[in-house]
Amino acid sequence: MVIDPRLEDPRNVYKILIGSILPRPIAFVSTISADGIRNLAPFSFFTGISANPPVICFTPMVRSSDGQRKDTLRNIEATREFVVNIVSEQFAQQMNICAGEYPPDVDEFEKSGLTPIPSDLVKPPRVAESRIHYECSLLQIVEVSKEPLGGSLVLGEVLRFHLADDLVDDFRIDPDKLRPIGRMGGAEYARTGDRFSLLRPGK
């Protein structure tokens, strides 16, 4: 099967991307609106870009339902701050509640029952249930497309990492303690307990 994305329905192109970029890590992003309302939403088009300085990125897409931009993107444009909370299996259900399309005045911390705790350097709170938090300052937004299912790349510099002490030994994070999950296609997720090792050539 050969597909020319310029001739295909964007919903099918989206299905190809989420069915083949697998499994995807999840940035659970907390922000605050210009009016001071808290927001929390998961994003699995998420990765790291640089360790020196530490820079990560994720991509809020234009809603396919109404062509509107997501609250997370609006809030970051307004305040230039956000927190990435890493998602563990233990609170996957509550994370999923935060993916509902709620109006901007809905606080997803209240909706999901997740616990906000203050950040040190930025206004958006951290998620207490999360074992790892990145406090981030906006570096740049690259708007790739304004069309439904188009996306904007949000680049943020990590100003501070918070790591639960029991996870870490000499800066190595134990995945069996963190139990991060990955997003698959549709409603499926992957656990990260099944792993194997490969030593790189020359190591």
Ligand SMILES: Cc1cc2nc3c(=O)[nH]c(=O)nc-3n(C[C@H](O)[C@H](O)[C@H](O)COP(=O)(O)O)c2cc1C
């Ligand atoms: C695990 C998971 C990953 C998601 N990843 C993305 C993503 O990368 N980009 C995106 O635009 N929406 C993604 N969504 C959907 C958003 O979380 C959803 O649209 C949410 O309502 C956005 O909230 P906001 O409008 O408060 O920013 C994801 C949903 C789930 C459950």
